[in-house]
Amino acid sequence: MHKLLSLKLRSQSGASSTSEFVPALFILVVLFILPMLNLMPIALGAGFTYLVSHQAASRAAGQSSYAEALLEAEKEVQAFNGSAWSKLLQMSPVGGYMTNGFDLYTDETLTSGAGTTTSYGPNTPMTVTPNQLANIYEYKVRCTYSISPFVNLSNLPFIGSVPGIGQPYIMSMVAHKAVEIPESLSGINNAIAFTGGVIPFQLDGMAGSNTPGLFTGPGPGLWNRPSIYQTAEDAGRTILDSDVLLVDARNKGWQSSNMAVATGNQIMIDYYASGMWSNGIDAASGLPRRTDADGEVGRTAFMGYPIGSMIGRLEPPTGGTPSYLKLGKQVWSIPVGNSTSNLKMALNEGSGPQLLPTNGPSIYDDNAGFMVVRILIAQ
């Protein structure tokens, strides 16, 4: 019996510690483990609150207008608010734009001096014109969440009213991001236009001048025939030589062009008078007798060509027959010959220019002005 009884009874040692274990465990769990468990969501929540603030600021910074920035930041925050992490951590947005728990500000910081920062917002664009030379601009996003305790200990005495343990903890984080398109700040609530730029002028200063490489109209200008080269090329001619000369109306000799002309060549000429091209003074009016290269109508001189007209000749042969280089006659086919000759030009007056001018007065002395002459030798 004694043995039987001894089998049924267990040792009483440790009974007192066992009886203390339950309250000790209760205290440990309630006062330490559960509060510590509740602190974990706060730590995680802090990280997520900053992360979503940063993400929203980054999204806003790349937008082309404040309106778009606000919209994109909202999308970013909403995506987090609906995520599993938000649900797991029992994070609820507090206030903010459209009660999504965030506010968007525009921070303007002076780059000089004390670097004072002015904050515009929340959720409204800047009210001043941005000055990028003097300031830097950042979007600032402030996210605020209420993080409920993982285990609700609100009914416990003493700790039941502690935020994060017995009551929701209000967490707020701020993130900044430099505005990537500063122009967006000036477009208050208007998206940047990526199209439709207006040009204030046209480079084609003359109507009809815009066929590349070509004169397409007579056009105003000093030259009478600016398309002289084009005419030659369009006629299938090869331009052998060209030059622009100044032919003095006072020259009583022939002015050499130093341009060689050979049999079969054609000479093409254009002129303009430099202010005046006159063949003396009109006795009646006392004014210069001004003409163009065609000369005076109805008055002739050397070779029967009009007075004041441009005439030309080829030398050799010396004393070759001069031609009337009439402005209206653009293409001048030279006389038949076998040699290469030098083209010479002069104003036509009296008995014509001298072959070998000598010192002394002449009929050319009271002339004035000069012609600017473009000469083409073509074939």
Add this chain to the structure above:
Amino acid sequence: MSSIYTATTRNQSGNLTVLTVVFLIAIILPILFFGLSYLKIMASYQGQKSAIDVASLSVAQDLGTIVIEDANVGFISLSDFAPNGSATLATDGYPLTVRSINSLLATTRLELILADKLTDPILVNCANADYNRVMTAKTALVTALQAAVAPGGSAMDKDGNIIRPYDKALNAYNAVNIKKMVDGTTNIKANSLTIELGYVEDLVTNMPIPRPAVYAELSSADQEGGFYKSGRNIPYQGKAFVFAAGGNSAALVDFRRYKSTIAGLPYQIPTVVCCRAEQVYNETDAISGSRVRSVTATSCARPACLVDTKPKAGLFGISGGVPLNMTPYPGNFYQLLTHIDLYNCPADAVYTPINDDYPISSTALIAVPELSNRKHPPFGHLMRLAFFDWLRKAGPCINVSSMFTAMQAPADFTAVASTTAMSIDRNGVFTIVAVPFDPLRAIPASHKQLYAVTGGAFPSANGAFDVFLKDQVRNLGRVNGGKHGGEPLANIQANSATTSVSNRFDENVSGLGTAPNGPGGTTIRPSYTATDAIAVELKFRERTLPPLNYTP
């Protein structure tokens, strides 16, 4: 009784120990072994991933340094480089600028926009010609990049160093110690490293869109943060523009988003590096003995594409003093460029110096392809052509609004002792400046560039003005761009050499200076740092009446 109790009860000691041991052997240990094996596999994969990441970054870094030479646009790359590469020397002994393909594309796109908005068919012709040139260059660059990343492939950088992206990537891969967590041996499977170029859609480049954005002519989705997106067609006027992916530095991108091609693109310009390698593990362990497994790892990286955002276009200058009797007298660059009398002069000659700069070298008459292949186009058209070339040289980072403002800003063209010029600063902002003009150190006409003259364009009291146009930035690169490769000229020296060259329309030959030759090597081109380098010069030179050779 005592014996009964003894028989029906067993000894309590040790039972739990046995159970624990069995439990450990049967359950815990396999789990432990599995965990350890899994850990080893994961660790070795991470080592392999790290190796393939290093390899792809290595290739991406190399890609951005590869430079090729194109006959029409000069040296091109994925990056912009300042003119300091020893392998980019022009025949003048100074290096040439290297332009990135994105810079060329962005510039051409801006050219088309401006040409279209200015409704100027001359500029449209120029922009279209540039587009064709850039497309050819793009194809050549893509071919070169793909050849370079192939096994055994190579290319050169701006200093002439041979780059072997494949070999370097393989070395980089092998340099990473994957064996740390492997019991046994592990090696990359022979020839398993593949390098491919492709895309990750919508990667943002570092190439800025036109400024202000209103002149960008694109949709908001085509850009991000004021930079073009890569891998998508951003057309203008029917011309396709696809920008290459790249950033300020090589960086890993999500390989799961990698694509070899993007369907629907008008042309491919793949630059995202995708590296794959198969690693063979010969492992032994106490349980399964020896075994062989292989794992393929993939990594993608975007290349480094440096952007030179500082325009080095030189000056667009007016020298010699505009004739005072020019009517109406131009008060700004816009009025000068569109002056009716200047337009209405035919070019008497459009030259190009054939062997060296003029007047050291003689010249040849040329036709201008963009001007209907004419040899004597309206001078106004040549001025617009030169203006276009200058803008092209400035690149894509100019401020368009600033250009319009500067063209209409008051400018004094009467000065004879200075060159009145438009300048572009580092922010792309245009300003009017005056730089001293030395009649004995006037800029020569660059070898193989455009040199035009119209004679007697404006009368004066004692003669007439000839107008000379030097477009030093018409033809780009070492092949077509001649001695200076289409770079502006700076640091002009007086010309001591006697020249025998004579044109019908000589420009006071003795007054034309010479551009000094460089020392070779990596000495930076002077025009890159100078503030008075001239890209385009419109020069007015008065010619007086020849004296009468007799006394009246």
